[in-house]
Amino acid sequence: MPKEKKPYPCPEFGAYLRELRKEAGYTQESFADAADFDRTYVSGVERGERNVSLVNICRFADALRIHPSKLFEFYKSENQ
Amino acid sequence: MPKEKKPYPCPEFGAYLRELRKEAGYTQESFADAADFDRTYVSGVERGERNVSLVNICRFADALRIHPSKLFEFYKSENQ
Numbered sequence: 001m002p003k004e005k006k007p008y009p010c011p012e013f014g015a016y017l018r019e020l021r022k023e024a025g026y027t028q029e030s031f032a033d034a035a036d037f038d039r040t041y042v043s044g045v046e047r048g049e050r051n052v053s054l055v056n057i058c059r060f061a062d063a064l065r066i067h068p069s070k071l072f073e074f075y076k077s078e079n080q
Numbered sequence: 081m082p083k084e085k086k087p088y089p090c091p092e093f094g095a096y097l098r099e100l101r102k103e104a105g106y107t108q109e110s111f112a113d114a115a116d117f118d119r120t121y122v123s124g125v126e127r128g129e130r131n132v133s134l135v136n137i138c139r140f141a142d143a144l145r146i147h148p149s150k151l152f153e154f155y156k157s158e159n160q
Contacts, residue, residue, distance in 0.1 A: 006135070007135055008135075008138075009134065009135070009138055010134060010135065013134055051133045051134050051135050052133070052134045053131045053132070053133055053134075054089065054090060054093055054131050054132045054133075054137065055086065055087055055088075055089070055090065055131050057134065057137075058088075058089055058155065058157065061157065062157050067152065067155060067157065068152045068155055068157070069149035069150070069152040069153065069155070070149070072147065072148045072149040072152070073149065075138065075147060075148055075149070077138070077141065077142050077147065077148075
């Protein structure tokens with residue numbers, strides 16, 4: 001039974017994280033190892049089923065060797 | 081009894097959020113109203129006592145009328 005998606009922007013964040021992970025050449029497994037997460041957590045985040053915390057956002061960015069602000073390039077707010 | 085601080089980068093994020101809030105001319109009260117948060121939540125985040133979620137990071141950014149990536153300009157990772 002698939003888990004319920006979290007509100008915007010969790011699904012969009014997850015999809016963008018997946019894109020960046022693949023560009024960096026990681027599998028979910030190797031990415032989870034690099035960021036010291038459980039693989040099921042990474043797949044949950046990528047599917048938009050997790051409302052990721054600040055600390056974990058920065059751990060993802062560090063594992064991708066990018067600045068955490070880059071993880072928000074997908075974001076469209078009504079003010080833009 | 082002050083609450084325990086969360087790990088890096090929560091205190092730094094909180095301090096930077098406070099800076100941006102003041103620059104935008106908000107009090108904690110008016111900022112909490114604008115972002116539809118409780119004032120005590122905002123003060124806890126600014127004191128580094130909260131590990132803010134992705135959804136709330138974006139609500140803070142929207143209330144400040146900035147892109148959420150701007151909330152991470154304080155961030156120094158060991159890869160920089």
